[in-house]
Amino acid sequence: MKQFKTILSFELLNYLKNKVFVGVTVFLVVVIAAIMCFPSFADNIFSEESDKNESLPVMIIINETNNESSIFEEPFSYAFTNYNVKLYDDSYDTFEDEIAVGNAECAFVIKSLTDYDYYVNNYTLYDTNTEIADQVLRSIYQTNSMIESGISIEDASNIINVQINHTAHSLGKDQTQNFFYTYVMIFALYMVIVLYGQLVATNVATEKSSRAMELLITSAKPVNMMFGKVIASCLAGFIQLIAVFGSAFVFYNINKRYWEDNFIIKSIFDIPLNLLLYMLLFFVLGFLIYAFLYSAIGSTASKVEDINTSSMPLTIVFVAAFLVVITSMSSGSVDNPLMIACSYIPFTSPIAMFTRIAMSSVPVYEIVISVAILIVSVFAIGIVSAKIYRLGVLLYGTPPKFSAIFKAIKK
């Protein structure tokens, strides 16, 4: 136990003293802080200018109809709040030059209430101005028509702008609420497991290639070495997750009022506590399974370069699990047969079952079975990996074939 603690603290300190580890963590925290504080900065810096219409791009409206220009002014200004809307009569014929030199961004030449031309310097894929203008003109046309039929302006306006209220009641989980935070958490799980798994494998292979292993295997029990390494990397990954998510949470709360209107960001920080605990559980179990296997793979490689080839099958399994989960999430059906099957396979269940818990209503017994399988698998894979590790660290040269390893650990 003393030896295990020595290895654990040595390996953990290696991570915490590692400049890349500290650099990446600080960088992520700074980026998150910058993103979370951006609306606050933007508000302070741009608040004065945003009051002035001059800072907004100019939209020219040229009225060629017989109607009074005033009937266009208010609806267009209301619909295009991001523009400084300027109205001209049909004598303004230099508008194309104004757009070309950049004094105005776009222009609507309204020929009648049902016909207009749109001018813009570069017509982009995301330009929705014509759709908005269609609605504005349709609304003006409808109002005018109703007034002509004897309906008062107020009534006509009320009919056209009637507000429909609706409330959606989700009896299970509300996927519009939990999609984003589930996505963020799954992605974090995936990244941490793959990155740290590879790091464990690389560490073991580096010890072998530098021949430090010759001394290590005679100074410490292989089981202590492997478990110390894996648990140290699990803690390092966890510390990094806490740093990133913790700072995001703190900076979000500091700037909460600026994010009130952002549905996605707001929903990400509305993670229920029980889901965070599930994430912790699946993170630890999933991490251990993969890290044990990665360390076993690392022990069979003589050089760091061999790691990529040796660990490819394991990485492919996890990438496939990630793709299944992400596809199911996007399709909205996280309880499809493939996802249910994946919820019980130890290599896929950490992310598959977690996604189902987050986005669907999973019966408790299913969660218990999945977690039980996962726990048993962690122990089984831990024991098998320790045996492979014990053998692997002494082998140099060509990495052994899977059948040879299997035969050796059966002994």
Next chain:
Amino acid sequence: MELEVKNIFKNFGNKEVLKGISFSAESGEAFGLLGRNGAGKTTSIRILMDVFPADSGEILIDGKPIDYSKIRIGYLPEERGLYPKKKIVDQLVYFAMLNGLSKRNAVKSVDNWLNRLQMSEYRNKRLDTLSKGNQQKIQLVTALAHNPQIIILDEPFSGLDPVNAMTLKEVVKEEIDKGKIVLFSSHQMNYIEEFCDKIAIINNGKIAIQGSIKEIKRNYTRDRLVVSTEYPQKMIQHFGSRCMADKNGELTIKLKSADDKNKTMKEIIENFDVDTIKVFEPSLNDIFVEYTKNGGQEIKNETI
């Protein structure tokens, strides 16, 4: 304290690596474990250090099975290597702690050893900033810092300059004088002869010969004479193919049997003008070559 390795067998798959290895060493003496590459030395050392178990056989300390929680073993592997990118003191303390020392004692002991080996100035440097010889001295600290009762040194002198080799010799002698058991594995026979009283030569997974170097030499078949003469040609003509000149100009004459020794000596003195005549005594190198040249063949197990 007596270390006894008793009848160790070990197979890797279908390959028999050790076929009944036995030897013993006592406190305050250096024991040489010799053998060609792949003879089974490292496997024997790893079994002795409990890296993996033997298929059968025992490791005994004073007649009782070894208790690894009580016996500390220091090891300098042939394949040198530590963490190249880590601070020297950090890794030395780590290895001392893995071998059972508390952090405080580990730091104290490491500092003492760095001082003893004149390496204190490198204490806080990274290992890869040191020369190869100095890296080897650092590696030696990992074998000694936890004050082991048994020290296993595998090719300890390879790569050391004469000054560093001298320092290492002094350290090894000090450890032997402190009553440690020192196991040497080396192909540099001069060092083995200098340090070791007893040796065992492993060949093909078996002990080919073992015992004290003096006795081995004394018991070597005394069937050759070494003659120094001004007129070698006469003797070569007389003894024919049994007589061979070596690079020092001396002649080695193979006797028909060891019993012919006196008779042949008398014959030479009477018939030839000789300066010296003596019975051939082999060097350790000669003994090693003799017992290991048929690496793939079975050699009769002989114990002296």
